[in-house]
Amino acid sequence: MNCPKRSETALLQTLTRSYPELLGVEKRDLRLEDIDPDVNYRIEPECEYDPDAKADLVIKNACLNDGRKANIAIAGNIITRVGSADEIDQVIGSTTKILDAKGNSVSPGFVDSHLHLDVAMQRLGTLTIEDVETAADFKKRLRKYAKENSSSPILYVFGLHYFDDPIIPAETCRQTLDEIVNDKPLLVFAHDMHTAWANTRAVEEAELLHKMPPYPPLIKELGLEQKIIVDSNGIPTGEFREPDVYSFLEGPLQAKYPSSVEQQLSDLEVVCKQLAGYGITGVHRMALAQPAEDLSFLLLLLELEQQDRLPIRVSSSFSSVADHNMLNDVLIGYAARDLLTKARKKEITAAQLHDRLLELLKDAGTDRHEKVKKMAAKGGHGANHPMMNELVKVSRKLTDIIHKKHIGQHAKRENPHQKNSMPEHIKYHAKIRLDTLKIFMDGVIEKDTAYRLDKDPSQGIPEFNQDDLDRILAFADRLGIQVAAHSIGDGSVKSMLDAISKARKINKDIDKKRGDRIPHRVEHIETCSQEDLPRFGKLDVIASMQPLHERGPMTMWHTLVPKSEWNTAFAWKETLVDDATLVFGSDWPIVSCDPRAGINHAVTRKPWYEGARNQSVSLNEAVAAYTSGAALSEYCQNIKGEIKSGMLADMVILSGNIKKLEKESFNLEIETTICDGKVVYMKQS
Template sequence: MPQADLIIHNARILTMDEARPRAQALAVAGNLLLAVGSDSEILALAGDGTRRIDAGGGTVLPGLNEAHMHIFGGSVSLTQLSLFGVKGFEALKQAVTDYAAANPDLGLLVGLSADYTILSETEKVTRHHLDAILPDRPFMMLAPDRHTAWANTAALKAAGILEGRDVGVGNEIVMGEDGLATGELKETNAIDPVAEMGVTGGRDHLGIGTGGDPDHVTPEERASDLALIRRGLAYCAELGLTSVQAMDGNLYQLEILAEIEREHGLPVRVRMPFHMKNFMDLDMIEAKAADWRRRFDSDRLRCDFVKVFVDGVTESGTAVMVDDYADEPGWKGDPLFTREHFAKVAVEADRLGLQVAVHAIGDGAVRIVLDGYEAARKANGPRDSRHRIEHVEVVHADDVGRFAELGAVASMQPTHPPGSAGLPLEPYLTRIGEARWPLAFAWRSLKDAGARIVFATDWPVSPLSPLSCIQDAMTRRPWKEGMPDQRLSLAETLAAYTSEGAYVEFMEDRKGRLKPGYLADIVVLSGDIEATPAAELATLRAVATICDGRITHQA
């Protein structure tokens, strides 16, 4: 057997390989796993040039796979104001004024993770609240889900939307009785006019809001964007991630990522979709998505699926429900794609052999997507498509079993259930109504019905740390006595971050498990994850991350 380049020993290895689920040590040669076994077996493969990592009894896992995130927006968020956990006007004022004073040259100040109830359970944010904090500089803050934002008057004026603007179906600049914008902006088309005044000119929203590429970027702007993304990728490696599925979906970012790969080597594997918007002609799927698949088709950088938004989010009333919102009789939400329109998209993408991933929050949107996947199967015949539904915050009882029937993957975020990760219970619980609670964020119900599940954070919607996300998954509690416990086991949760993430990428034959011949994507943790209490899982950290056989982070 060849000599090992790298050996990790004295470890508690969870391989995710059913044939050999546990081991003490492993060896790497080049970018592949050479052997997995006992300390004595593996250390015998060491030579003079072998690098050794003593795991100190800590858990070793396949490299973690973030199945849904936004690399550009997340990278930018590392420089922006976090309002996570801020409550009340005075606390908001202090945070914003301190940030403004520390950043006197920013044309637009941006705050992230502002709860819908940041002022109180009953008082809605308006531009007047923000004017009282910062009257003379443009300021905008975004809700944790990034589907709603609030801007002050200076920002609305500078963006030219104080008096409103047509922003298309499913988007809204909320207007007041005085004929002027209240400051509340719903969905990307309403948010982007303000965001475009930020440091990236709104380019971090490309593929999400516009479905396109920038008209013009100066060399200096592109260099800045590249540096931001490199910083974000390094941050991913620090957290133990070796793969990310970045949902932005535009050529500008793909070309930047390809340049980083050529010149420096990507520290994590990146998979990105083509983003299909409702205003695009159907032939765009073949003209762009299929072309991008040919251009970006390596194990390091891939573009081999199509992303679609069918609805918005529950808190703003833009999620699509089967039945009326509990607190808004007569309102179910308007889909961004009609049932018929989405079915055509699904059929065409499926015909071309492209996986489809769809943002669907409400049970009505989930049904539209499942109907589209069923239409694709009928039109093109059954195949191993692994089409995805992103978020699945509410699912109707009649649709739970359809995931397994259609081979659809549920891509879900343990950081998103109200009451988890510091999120408030309201207004979410009142909006969906108690009748929907048992099948909200229904991980266990879907899993028991045979669905494949992958986990992620939707960074920067939620903090990126996978170990914090795993803690949130394991510590979630039902909202009411007698409700089902929707948690998965720790083993299932770890699989949702490793082997299942590889499955949804069609890469289960070469990553997501620690077995000989597989890609050397590995994370070494600071402790034994199985012996750590659920409420303390976030205290663990990645002490070493190896991607493609290369150490990308070592504490």
């Protein structure tokens, strides 16, 4: 499975790999000792509450996950009592709303610890064709989609699979698509996001409809010209291979047709409501290696929450890219987290928070290009480099695209928090958090871009070499920032654990002052060496995995990974040794986000061959990975992840007993989802 990555980021990484003498030289500008450590204790204190307060909401006849029968009282957004009917009746008032669980399971709300809200929003209103297998079906579905979206200025299609007889022939790509849509740009993406197909209008509006050469800047110098398919006259046919190449197509079109802030807010609300329908009360949004996008998204979250339109909690993250601006990315993210903390404490207003985040957003969108310009200036270390002028052109183009996609829409609006209808401050227990730095170490097994110990890595893998990884881990850890690293292969997992181990030693005195160690995360862990499995518990590292990524033999994955390594693949059970914390997520919208399916698969998984070790987990362990484990990951173990007095009221009422998920087939529906004390989803009768 593959975490999506923005095409402009893929291009930036290709440039960094190709010209390290230009784009890698400033990684060491910031020294650890130049940065004051953040020694603040990050774990949230227990909630203050009045157990005698009249309840706003009561759940009767609940069966808790441990089998206890209970009734639950909620006042405001906090669980105030869990006990017998008599105990709860004492706090029922004339306005108390009562829900009857009818003896069914009531669980802490599920948290998806790894998904991509941005991608889910982007795919609203688009066409997904994962199941299309014939050209006739493709054309039929696309015509219907185009007719239903006749007012849209641009059309996007996702999920097309490759076939021996291609549905979109490379030689006649534009003509094939023009027969269906010719009055507006149309972009079709492969299921693995490694190929994009475009109609004539799209190629023309991206200013690529001309004889090549000349190619877009640096395409030939980077050896990528063969990935733009051209006809006998040198004109692009409309097929562009790999994200770093189709960024020259997709980027300009996204910049020309950006989604308005109002539309993005609406889309974000829609996808969060979809998640609430699965019993999800919180998510960990994983960044996609685009720092400006992360801050733009934080502004959306802030506005949606202040409008009381955010139905679930979102623990967001910010990106750092392995280039000349690596450590500055961390500082910008740290500044954003610091501002959010001050706003929760009412040291600044929501309007002030918005303005300061907007300034950080502008910095995140321009600081890379500013450094490139300094390199090119007289006296700069790149002034005499033969590729410097072309690099400046590409950098300027990328910066312009990022500005139009992520910055311009916010910058031209008035501060929405200055309206009288908006609260002056955000709540202390805001639904928004920003604690995590997200980085990519490698790619995927299926594309031979995972960093594995059993073979030589492909070009550019790992994305962070060990020295730079050690540095960014120690740097982030010093600032009290959790690092989450996309690590598919066992080489990436080992590198990440090694870097965390070094950071623990370097910052041990800081940890003593904090009173706790930062719970860094390793994401995916599809393969892991036997000797590294116990290190998760020993180093207090969170294993973040996705149950529905695992599938039994035989798939392409199994043909690429030796059978000798299968025993420690997707090793959910063995990562739990030494009291390690396991969290589960989905990678949605790439994979289903349904926690019931995830729990069921984690519990019922079978060994891959006779005599293989069983890596399935118990029902309690699987549920914990979606509840209490996720709470610990975001410093919230004192306030969420359990149903008991003093916890935030995040719960899900099921249609039966949660133990049904222990069977291979199950019928268990989500009846009601409660987040922050409010019903955010109720099944229609």
